[in-house]
Amino acid sequence: MEYAPHTDEDLQAMLAVVGRSSLDELFEHIPAGLRPRGEPNLERGRSEDETLRELSRYADANRTDAVCFAGGGAYDHYVPAVVGALVSRGELLTSYTPYQPEVSQGMLQALFEYQTVISELTGLPVSNASLYDGGSAVAEAVSMACAATRRNGVLVSAALDEPSRRVVRTYGHPLGRRVEELGLDEHGTTPVHPDRGSPAGDEVAAVIVQQPNALGVVEDVRAHADAAHAAGAQLIVKLEATSVGLLATPGSQGADLVVGEGQPLGQGLAYGGPTFGFLACRDDQVRRIPGRIVGRTVDNHGRPGYVMTLRAREQDIRRERATSNICTNQTLNAVAALIHLSWLGPQGLRELAAQCLSRAQHAAQRLTEIDGVELAVDGPFIKEFALRLPVADPHAAVSALHDAGYLVGPVVTEGPAAGAVLVAVTERRTAAELEGLADTLARIIKEQP
Amino acid sequence: MPVMGDPTATEPTIFERSRPGRRASSMPTLDVPPVDPAAVLPGVELADDAPALPELGELDLVRHFTRLSHRNHGIDVGFYPLGSCSMKYNPRVAETAAALPGFRNLHPWAPEDAAQGTLALLYDLQRWLAELTGMSAATFQPAAGAHGELTGLMLFRAYHEDRGDPRRTIIIPDSAHGTNPASAAMCGYDVVTVPSGPDGLVDVEALEDLVDEQTAGLMLTNPNTVGLFELDIERIATVMHKVGALLYYDGANFNAICGRVRPGDMGFDVVHLNVHKTFATPHGGGGPGAGPVLVSERLAPYLPAPVVTRQDNGPGGPRYTWDTDRPKSIGRLHGFHGNVGILVRAYAFLLFHGGDGLQRMSGKAVLNANYVAAQVTDVLPLGYAQHQAMHEFVSTGKGLKPHGVRVTDLCKRLIDLGFHPPTNYFPLIVEEALMVEPTETESRETLDAFAGALRRAVQEAVDTPDVLRQAPTTTPVGRLDEGKAGRELIVRWRPEEG
Numbered sequence: 008m009e010y011a012p013h014t015d016e017d018l019q020a021m022l023a024v025v026g027r028s029s030l031d032e033l034f035e036h037i038p039a040g041l042r043p044r045g046e047p048n049l050e051r052g053r054s055e056d057e058t059l060r061e062l063s064r065y066a067d068a069n070r071t072d073a074v075c076f077a078g079g080g081a082y083d084h085y086v087p088a089v090v091g092a093l094v095s096r097g098e099l100l101t102s103y104t105p106y107q108p109e110v111s112q113g114m115l116q117a118l119f120e121y122q123t124v125i126s127e128l129t130g131l132p133v134s135n136a137s138l139y140d141g142g143s144a145v146a147e148a149v150s151m152a153c154a155a156t157r158r159n160g161v162l163v164s165a166a167l168d169e170p171s172r173r174v175v176r177t178y179g180h181p182l183g184r185r186v187e188e189l190g191l192d193e194h195g196t197t198p199v200h201p202d203r204g205s206p207a208g209d210e211v212a213a214v215i216v217q218q219p220n221a222l223g224v225v226e227d228v229r230a231h232a233d234a235a236h237a238a239g240a241q242l243i244v245k246l247e248a249t250s251v252g253l254l255a256t257p258g259s260q261g262a263d264l265v266v267g268e269g270q271p272l273g274q275g276l277a278y279g280g281p282t283f284g285f286l287a288c289r290d291d292q293v294r295r296i297p298g299r300i301v302g303r304t305v306d307n308h309g310r311p312g313y314v315m316t317l318r319a320r321e322q323d324i325r326r327e328r329a330t331s332n333i334c335t336n337q338t339l340n341a342v343a344a345l346i347h348l349s350w351l352g353p354q355g356l357r358e359l360a361a362q363c364l365s366r367a368q369h370a371a372q373r374l375t376e377i378d379g380v381e382l383a384v385d386g387p388f389i390k391e392f393a394l395r396l397p398v399a400d401p402h403a404a405v406s407a408l409h410d411a412g413y414l415v416g417p418v419v420t421e422g423p424a425a426g427a428v429l430v431a432v433t434e435r436r437t438a439a440e441l442e443g444l445a446d447t448l449a450r451i452i453k454e455q456p
Numbered sequence: 457m458p459v460m461g462d463p464t465a466t467e468p469t470i471f472e473r474s475r476p477g478r479r480a481s482s483m484p485t486l487d488v489p490p491v492d493p494a495a496v497l498p499g500v501e502l503a504d505d506a507p508a509l510p511e512l513g514e515l516d517l518v519r520h521f522t523r524l525s526h527r528n529h530g531i532d533v534g535f536y537p538l539g540s541c542s543m544k545y546n547p548r549v550a551e552t553a554a555a556l557p558g559f560r561n562l563h564p565w566a567p568e569d570a571a572q573g574t575l576a577l578l579y580d581l582q583r584w585l586a587e588l589t590g591m592s593a594a595t596f597q598p599a600a601g602a603h604g605e606l607t608g609l610m611l612f613r614a615y616h617e618d619r620g621d622p623r624r625t626i627i628i629p630d631s632a633h634g635t636n637p638a639s640a641a642m643c644g645y646d647v648v649t650v651p652s653g654p655d656g657l658v659d660v661e662a663l664e665d666l667v668d669e670q671t672a673g674l675m676l677t678n679p680n681t682v683g684l685f686e687l688d689i690e691r692i693a694t695v696m697h698k699v700g701a702l703l704y705y706d707g708a709n710f711n712a713i714c715g716r717v718r719p720g721d722m723g724f725d726v727v728h729l730n731v732h733k734t735f736a737t738p739h740g741g742g743g744p745g746a747g748p749v750l751v752s753e754r755l756a757p758y759l760p761a762p763v764v765t766r767q768d769n770g771p772g773g774p775r776y777t778w779d780t781d782r783p784k785s786i787g788r789l790h791g792f793h794g795n796v797g798i799l800v801r802a803y804a805f806l807l808f809h810g811g812d813g814l815q816r817m818s819g820k821a822v823l824n825a826n827y828v829a830a831q832v833t834d835v836l837p838l839g840y841a842q843h844q845a846m847h848e849f850v851s852t853g854k855g856l857k858p859h860g861v862r863v864t865d866l867c868k869r870l871i872d873l874g875f876h877p878p879t880n881y882f883p884l885i886v887e888e889a890l891m892v893e894p895t896e897t898e899s900r901e902t903l904d905a906f907a908g909a910l911r912r913a914v915q916e917a918v919d920t921p922d923v924l925r926q927a928p929t930t931t932p933v934g935r936l937d938e939g940k941a942g943r944e945l946i947v948r949w950r951p952e953e954g
Contacts, residue, residue: 327637332639356507
């Protein structure tokens, strides 16, 4: 099947105009040795109904009925109905990068508004128009800090989530970046005055911490900012954005660059993608920012309007001297976040964070009443915590919980909470679901070796 | 456009629509004891005030974004011949598929047992893409084409380093997308530019002179950015491979050859595909897309980890797993698994078309481009006319310059005539470039109307050039002052600016 609208008559008439007698003839100038033999070795097309039934077969092979207490950067927050309704409008959904601003004011204005709400959440004045995800956003921030400080070393908290740490290393390797990790203390927080005796010590461009960190624990961002600045480095904070419903913004605490994974903001779970990454910086870093950024201006009649600006940083103009190679980003996801945040409003964001806090505190209390179950670390947390279980194999316990209808995890692989299981509690988790999780966990522990 | 009132009336920002105390959100009943944040977060610096998000009722929210959508052009609204971007119809069945609860509600760290459907889909998608490209293995982490380029060049680097032969340079044609040199720089390579010959194809003799033992590889789009198939591609591959260098295929133009010619057969070692282009996932105003990377056998060990694998020897049929044991892997490019939801859409597109439909797709894409070209190149000559165009063509508007009209003016006039302009001023090797990619999903009538509008605008450039220079006049705003935007740099709303 296909979506091309050509009738047989169209085809004949159009081929006549271009002086060919068949579609195949349009490829005859390509060396014959490169033109294979008939159709590709693939199934033939099918109807829309058959296509959807086949896709449903895959979807049905997933199991998504378990009550979601899983975390690790993706959380089961409610996505209001208006988000999907508005981002599926064809004018937004089927547009592309707004190269022609006169016919793209809708998207450009939405991105300007997105940049504003990200600026509010991060406490920094400048946001770009989105990046791929949280992991690559951290790596892009590292590039900005290296350019600003003319240094090439990075100190990464071991409580930056493990995939993001890997992305930072992967991006850093070709550029010779030295990446060292800051181990955690027994509270699950990143020590503020780590041993600076490392070879990279005096060449550190950036210190990276996560707020709340990968164990769910709230970090002292202000102290990290002061320590980083004292060493001539910048502080990058990877922020879980809903936490600023309660916490001071990292920008207000001295962070130089604030990035994050957009999943909790109107994205749903979707196996982790597409979501988006956000990145915000101070005014003096704006010319190093990667990707698109939208600015306000006026048209030839003095009316307000919006354009992509500071284009001379970008790959299509600056080529190998661009601040980044990013072109296609995650615009529609960013707009979804804007809609979700506008739906929440300041009061809704505050209530959301407070609900997570109350429910998570209750969950931690209830779960640690089970014999042998304890918090792996004692640092303060908001919606996610690491739970140590009295079992030989935590993965088996996670699996057994899933079989019983409760999704928790992932399991922490290293550091003071190694072997503990992450539990995340969003505003959607009811007291009854918490009871169900606790009862099931107690049973599983009894049954485990 | 609004159906009532002034079509040029501006839509206030969402912050100007905000009223203190108004709200759209609703929260679940709190059925656990409420806690005092200060009590359970001792020593933690709490916010004095919540972030200043807008405060609106839900209807105001819906109207705001609906009005913004009225101020935006998309494929659903009309023709969008943006060269290099393959702005074709985005099938709604793909949206329905991606929204199936089994896909939509899957947590990224759900156990493999719970993710068998998605893993199977990725595995099967890999098989389709491998067949179409002539490659053997894939990673789905790259979230966009440029992300795929970076991934592919990291694979080049890992391959050469593994052989104890780290290399310094990447060769890129002067006609290349800007992402190519930018990706090479992010991967720590020096960029060497190979010129195009007088026919718009890579100058192979110049390439032979540039290649040496420091050359890590060549990045190439085929068909290239002037819309021409690189006829010497086999010789180019030989030149590169002879010195141990690799070939990277930038898939931006894969729509021209999908189902007909395979990059693997041409000698490419690494391929990225822009599924939002070739396989019609919506472009979303600039994303999300996805940029899966396909590699030949010898580069497979270096792919980002984990990779999806299939085991057939267990009871109860095949089982799909994430293979994390990849000692030579370059690492990770994404915090989760890539833009999986976009890949679901791409797979729906592939199943619907089938191998036969994909072949017709590329054939009609090439036909449509040549059909438009045949109607306009007497007034807008091709930048390079020696070879037949593929899925897009690049004309030059330099003939308008004596009339004081630039290609920008022509493009703005097209807007008033009802058409989104083609890509312009790219590629850089064609003066006053106009790059037209109609795609296969446009009808003959649309193409005729577009060609007519182009011809009319060219005639107006001679007769009434001011009409072009003042265009557009039918849009919510006229030409915008980009210089002012850069100088004054207002990148967020502030109350004092209204």
